[in-house]
Amino acid sequence: MNKRHYTDQQLLDHIDGLRVLPMETLRQSPADLERLNVLLKIQKVLSSAHLEAPSAQFTARVMSRLHQSVEKPGVSYRNGIWLLMGVLVAVFVMAGMLSGGFFDSFSGQLPGKVMPIPGESFKLQLPEISWSGKVILEIIVVINVALALFMLDRAVLRPYFLRRRLMHH
Amino acid sequence: MGRGRLQVDGEIIEEIYSIQGCNLKIVPRVQVNVITREREETLIDQVLGGDEGAYSHLIDAHKSYAYTIAYKILLNRPEAEEAAQDAFIKAFQYLRGFNRSARFSTWLYRIVFNTAISYKRRRKGTFQDINSAVGLSGDVGGRELDRSDSHQHVHAALAGLNEADQLAIQLFYLQEMDLQEVAGIMGQPVNTVKVRIHRARLRLADELKRMLKEEALTL
Numbered sequence: 001m002n003k004r005h006y007t008d009q010q011l012l013d014h015i016d017g018l019r020v021l022p023m024e025t026l027r028q029s030p031a032d033l034e035r036l037n038v039l040l041k042i043q044k045v046l047s048s049a050h051l052e053a054p055s056a057q058f059t060a061r062v063m064s065r066l067h068q069s070v071e072k073p074g075v076s077y078r079n080g081i082w083l084l085m086g087v088l089v090a091v092f093v094m095a096g097m098l099s100g101g102f103f104d105s106f107s108g109q110l111p112g113k114v115m116p117i118p119g120e121s122f123k124l125q126l127p128e129i130s131w132s133g134k135v136i137l138e139i140i141v142v143i144n145v146a147l148a149l150f151m152l153d154r155a156v157l158r159p160y161f162l163r164r165r166l167m168h169h
Numbered sequence: 170m171g172r173g174r175l176q177v178d179g180e181i182i183e184e185i186y187s188i189q190g191c192n193l194k195i196v197p198r199v200q201v202n203v204i205t206r207e208r209e210e211t212l213i214d215q216v217l218g219g220d221e222g223a224y225s226h227l228i229d230a231h232k233s234y235a236y237t238i239a240y241k242i243l244l245n246r247p248e249a250e251e252a253a254q255d256a257f258i259k260a261f262q263y264l265r266g267f268n269r270s271a272r273f274s275t276w277l278y279r280i281v282f283n284t285a286i287s288y289k290r291r292r293k294g295t296f297q298d299i300n301s302a303v304g305l306s307g308d309v310g311g312r313e314l315d316r317s318d319s320h321q322h323v324h325a326a327l328a329g330l331n332e333a334d335q336l337a338i339q340l341f342y343l344q345e346m347d348l349q350e351v352a353g354i355m356g357q358p359v360n361t362v363k364v365r366i367h368r369a370r371l372r373l374a375d376e377l378k379r380m381l382k383e384e385a386l387t388l
Contacts, residue, residue, distance in 0.1 A: 008371050038374045038381075045323040046342035054236035054250055059228045062257045066221060070255040070262075 004031045011036050015043055080155020087148040094141050098134060106133025204230045209273050216264060228257055231274060234343070235281045238354070241339050242285040243292075252288045256281040275353040282354050326376035330369055337365040338373075 005025055006014075011032070013019040026032050055061075097103065112126040204212070204226070215223035235256060240249035260267075260277050267276055327335055333355070340351045341362075352362040 008374075009367075012367070012370060034378075035374065038377050039370065041319050042323055042326075042370060042373045042377060045320050046338065048320075049339065049342050051233040051343070052237040052240045052246075052249075054232050054253060058232050058236070058250065058254065059225050062228050062254050062261075063221075063225055065254070065258055066224070066261050068258065070258045 003029065004035070005029045006032050008035070008039075011039055015039055077155065077159050080151060080159075084148060084151040084155060087144055087151060091141055091144045091148065094137055094144070098137055098141070103133040103137050107131060206272075210269070213264065213267070213269075213273065216261070224261055227273070231277055232257075234274070234278060237343065238278055238281050238340065239285040239288075241336060241343075242282070243288055248288055248292070249285070252285045253281055256284040259284065272350075272353075275350055278350075278354045279356060282356075322377055322380050323373065326373045326380065329376055330372055334365045334369040334372070337362050338369040341366050 005028075006021060010019065010021065014021045014036070026036065108131060110129040110131065112128040115124040115126065117124055209227065209230070212223045212227050216227070232253065235253040236249055239252040239256070240246065243249045243252060256277070260280050263280075267273065327339070330338070337351060337355065340346055340354060341348065348359055348363060348366075351366075352359040355362060357365075
């Protein structure tokens with residue numbers, strides 16, 4: 001009784017006018033008929049979609065802003081390149097100083113604090129922390145390299161590809 | 170819904186009408202200036218030649234479609250208006266690089282599409298206004314009267330589709346848009362868009378059937 005004779009594709013083709021399905025067969029299958037009705041309803045509703053109307057001042061507003069930059073505030077292309085160059089210079093200077101052994105002697109130890117514990121007779125001795133200027137600078141170099149890559153993406157590559165896409169599409 | 174065309178000063182003005190109630194009151198909905206491709210080429214040449222005023226004719230001819238595309242994506246009227254305006258400004262600024270073998274409308278609507286998507290991405294994480302949260306159809310205000318139950322059901326079912334399928338099917342059914350244009354606007358191959366539309370129709374049918382069944386059970 002509820003067996004379908006036609007596939008969804010055949011029903012859609014029938015709606016789109018690509019094939020004609022005999023109504024007698026359709027009537028014999030309530031499941032097909034129900035599916036067809038649902039698909040027709042969707043077709044009808046979606047086909048009745050209408051254009052939305054922008055405001056009456058739409059054209060005037062566009063015309064008054066034709067030469068304005070519509071890119072949202074952020075780092076401009078030029079500033080981005082300057083910033084990128086600055087970061088790269090800093091990285092190279094620091095890398096040069098590191099390889100030259102400039103920071104090899106900058107190291108030391110942070111003395112461990114002695115903390116009294118209330119209600120107890122003994123005191124807690126915190127361990128000493130050793131630091132090395134070289135390691136700290138290496139971490140700063142790595143952070144700067146990551147920052148340079150981020151700047152390269154945001155300030156140079158993305159604007160470049162966006163511009164290219166708009167120009168050549 | 171009916172449609173009429175008349176010619177004014179060499180430009181075809183198209184008006185789309187809706188029929189409200191039984192008295193067949195004809196109400197102009199959106200006026201669309203349809204311009205020929207030759208006229209469009211002439212206008213682009215004029216703009217590139219320094220006559221910026223000619224660009225207003227291109228805006229008038231495409232603003233309704235541009236705004237509708239932005240609105241379908243953003244579901245927020247002020248935001249859609251701003252996105253569509255930004256897209257027209259971008260198109261003006263990059264007009265010199267426009268590939269003249271392509272259709273201006275497809276190029277422009279692609280910019281609208283990308284601009285609206287950027288707006289949407291930027292909006293993520295911010296609060297949505299109450300109008301945008303109303304629903305996918307977004308027809309808040311005066312249009313409830315002419316909306317039938319099936320409209321509501323279909324729009325509710327549409328909301329259940331993924332974003333790309335929703336857009337593909339809505340753009341496809343938007344007046345006079347063919348598969349090629351929808352693919353061009355969305356920046357996807359024609360076959361992908363075809364599959365999206367096909368899948369969306371079937372999912373809508375399943376969802377609609379489920380809704381109707383649920384409604385029948387509650388009666």
